[in-house]
Amino acid sequence: MPNGGVAYFSAEFGIDESLPIYSGGLGILAGDHIKAAADLNIPLTGVGILYGKGYFQQRINESGWQQHLYPEVDLEASAYPVRLARDAEDRPVVIRVTLAGRQVHAKAYTVQMGTVTLYLLNTDMDDNGDEDRRLTDTLYPSDPDVRIRQELLLGIGGARLLVALGIQPDVWHLNEGHSAFLALERIRMLSAEGVPFETALEAVKASTVFTTHTPVPAGHDVFSVEMMDRYFGDYYWQLGTDRERVLSLGRLGGAFNMTRLAVSTSSKVNGVSKLHGEVTRDLFHGWTPHIPRQDIPVDSVTNGIHIGTWLAPGIKALYDRHLPSDWAVRTAERDIWTAVRDIPAKELWEAHQQAKSDMAEELGLPIASSGEGPLVIGFARRFATYKRALLIFRDLERLERILRDPNRPVSLVFAGKAHPADGPGQELIRRLVELSREERFKGRVHIVENYAMDKAKKLVQGVDVWLNTPVKPMEASGTSGQKAAMNGVLNCSVLDGWWVEGYNGRNGWAIEGATDVDAEHQARQDSEALYRLLEDEIVPLFYRRDDRAIPTEWVGMMKESICTLAPVYNTHRMVSDYWHKVYVPASARGNRFAADDFEVASRVAAYKQFVRDHWPAVRVRKVEILADHSSRIGLSKTAFRAEIQLGAIWHKDVRVEAVGSDGKQGIWRAKLEQVQQQAKGVYVYEGVSPDIPSHVWRSNVNVRVTPVSPDFASDFEMELAAWG
Template sequence: MSFLPEPYQHPYKIDPKYKKSVVYFSSEFAIDQALKIYSGGLGFLAGSHMRSAYDLKQNLIGIGILWSYGYYAQARGEDRGMAVQKRRKIYHFLQDTGIKYSIKIHGADVWVKVMYLPADTFGSAPMFLLTTDIEENDYMSRTISHKLYDSDFLTRIAQYILLGVGGATLLEHLGVDPDVWHLNEAHALSAAFHVYDKTRSLEEVKKRFVFTTHTPVEAGNEKSSFDLLYKFTFFGNIPRDEAYQLSGVHGDEFSHSLAALRMSHKSNAVSKLHGEVARGMWQHAEGICEIDHVTNAQNKKYWVDEKLEAARLAGDLKALAARKRELKVRLFKEVADQTGRLMDPDVLTIVWARRFAGYKRADLITRDIEQFEALLRNADRPVQVIWAGKPFPKDFGAIDVFNKIFHITQKYASATILVGYELALSKLLKDGSDIWLNNPIVTREASGTSGMTAAMNGSVNVSTYDGWVCEFAKDGENSFIIPEASPTLSDDARDEHDRLGFYQLMETKVLPAYYSGGDDWWKIVHNSMNDVVPFFDSGRMADEYYTKVYK
């Protein structure tokens, strides 16, 4: 039976395997193109989880924030480089619950309004979305829920309190205390302190909370000033010394992930390799919970093209090739619309598309321009390359890389970069690519998920050996793996090694297979599609959270 009161109960009979009540806190959810409350991989993962919770009839709900302006609208400026646009969103499909309440942020009362996304709207778990952008608040308070990952750090602290304390307060208004409080990253950590404030028992907090970490580098885990958080009422009414002891801080540095590990009874990394990295990273931390792993996955039901899937199930390589060509034509209409390029559906097409971040090395294959140009201009075995992705709007280094790629590709008809990387464009790119290029610095990608949905749609992964790929790849059979660089190499030497490894793969394996004229390529495509399911379908992942983490 659903643990929610009327009228918010799940529209399905809860499967007894998943009767334990769970609330899933996340700062972003990519549930549908129409609901722009996500930025990238974390949201894609959370959206797939919510869809699989619905498919499996789990007793789970999601709590997030209704971002008035979303992340940002990615567009082109007058010089055709990247531009950031802010547009207020309006969602007529969300329901006003009529629930309003105030929470303390920086010692002041801030009003929170709750909107509801019914489960049947997009086929997801029931979703509650919080906003402060209402008339009861002053301008500063209204801006808390304006922009996902606001560049102002003080605003982000307020957002964390909104998600955590605001979400916990919503549960009190609904009259429910779920069995499991799942923190997808540490953004909602203030909820744990809120529960401690009510119970004054760390054991009671630990009994409820589990934590998913997505960050494989200690320096990448967010830190804040403890005193600043205390002034912001992050810890509620907990006395300063008590909050300090609970947090496990040294000096004034508060680690959000460390506190989450200390206040949960179970934590998980998001791939097998990431689990090993995370356990090593936190091995000297005191008082933390067990760190297991649940490898990320994506919702096949949402992502897969039905005709490609039918060809896969039938083992019909000709039908697979024919449908893939149709999907490439569809993608290339978008390319022509955005860039004025008419690409060829009979040419091998590489796509690099995900969040722009330094360690993901979007520009790696362009760093030797002569080598890159030779790849594009090979008359016998030509190649087309498409990039897409959103940098953080204040990550000027990542924006520079985006614009650098734009300028490099200006003189080529067969290479370009697209804007507007959201769910819809992501789907087009996965459907229409032959190669899904993934070249992060090894051990820096906790999981990565874009290659999973690419594989589901007949795109072959060319990747460094990192994240989820380590659990999937059979080099030369279902993917192509760039040989791993020695960890003793300098950063520049490592990047050169990986770039040369990519070009050697293309020359010796990928291009010969694609242009062989036989079934060589389509056998690899078929293997990839077969091997990515069911393990990398989020049904397996959502089930594992119940069996491995929610216990």
């Protein structure tokens, strides 16, 4: 890859608890991503926003309700120095963005992580009015008017910042859709140089990649068309096209959807686990119902965690003693971790007990630090209803028996924030506080206030079991369980997100309840499965000790968990995947589209316009299923013959296929070859049946025509298909 490297845009970055410009998993992932890029010497530049008051500080009042406090972020206290960005003449770098007719100024700060620089924009400047100074105060404001202005600052302002700094990325990576306006700004800059809109769009798209983290429609930012007009009224024309064409890039269901914009302007889209890739294809299939969900061009790169950030000191010291000396830079190599199996059980158990003791002391938990118990189960994450924090409380009498067993005590530790606008999430916290105060659960159910990175570290290092109970398949990936696994903490989780890939039957527990049923039935089945695991497997195994009071079978599972999960679910593997599968191809594609005065981008734009103009005339006029028929393509049997009207479109610019269900939730495709031109623009195609039983392929078969080009990033880039 040339020197331009990757520009990585994210609305939040979780680098360290002393810099609270993150709310949860998305930000933590972004912080771990850029740390791993620095470790691997990948040329990457981060772009985000410096929130003056960060995400809120949580206090829980006497009634159990979450309170939201917004103290000023103390930049002097940051573990990573935050400095003003300066230009070659040592002047502070300031960029300007027009928001609703006002010029808003933003200064840039830098945070350095090894070879990677993170740039953060902030509008608290004397040049701005009070409203605009406060624009970058808080992360994820509830007011959509403030939210769109923040996203305009991140996307448009972030792109202008890189220009001001002389940074010319080869690849632009959108981490979620919040920064997708940067694509419009890049088109505007090319338009100002005289590049036509459609050509500029193709050039921008070729070098842009998009990672989506949200598996539900409600999780994607949506703005009204009226709001878009208010903020883009003076901007549409600067892109070299009209209002309707700009809006078409993000229009969905009568509004402007930021995820739709990101997909429309990216050549590569990926989810953050294999299952999330499938869920995202289902979601996007709703936008393009004429394309089977299996053909929606979404890949997946499963998330990982930055081991150096999340590892307990005692566990790290253990790895330093027993693993190869350079293990920390070779975390993605499976062989490195096999030495964990040879660590004496006593040493691993004692290191875990030390982490447990440190957690109890640091978080003020009244939990004995001896290896005798109690078994501590942790549940810590954002309090959203789909994560089902109260699932374990569905049968209070049964839970009481589990927690209060005098010979095998169990404690639960909960932590997490609900978004200030999420009433149901805040009600979950209130109910949890109420339950923790019941006499039967006192001393057994603990709540840690103001969950943040510092407390997350202690929890993932110190509990015995990490519990995760989302409604499947609503967990995109989830990485807290990966952090726990690196520390020898065992996962007990619904088979959702990353766990469906990581679980092998010996490295933790799977809550295998019902699927494809109503929410109440699923909760009943999942809670029953969880209670059964606790009663029959987890608690007995934890308390089964040898003559040295060590749970050797439990420690054996800890080793299995570390050996099988650590080499896969770390950010060195993840960022390496991004480099080889996403960044390098996007760099080559972007440079090819921009070369020779945008020759390829211009040709692709003209081709797409021609296809769009003439696609309404494309018809599958007649489809026949034949048997034992000698065909023109030289086969003794042919299954399909189709008569296709292409009109002005050249027959080599389309793919004609028979498509059908394989009876296993997949589809089969059989390419049809052109054998005859029947009339001007009308062709006959023939092809053979797939190698599956005839009763399967005959049950649901149709013929499809799609436009193709060797310059497309995928066969369905134009989102066009004509069916018989």
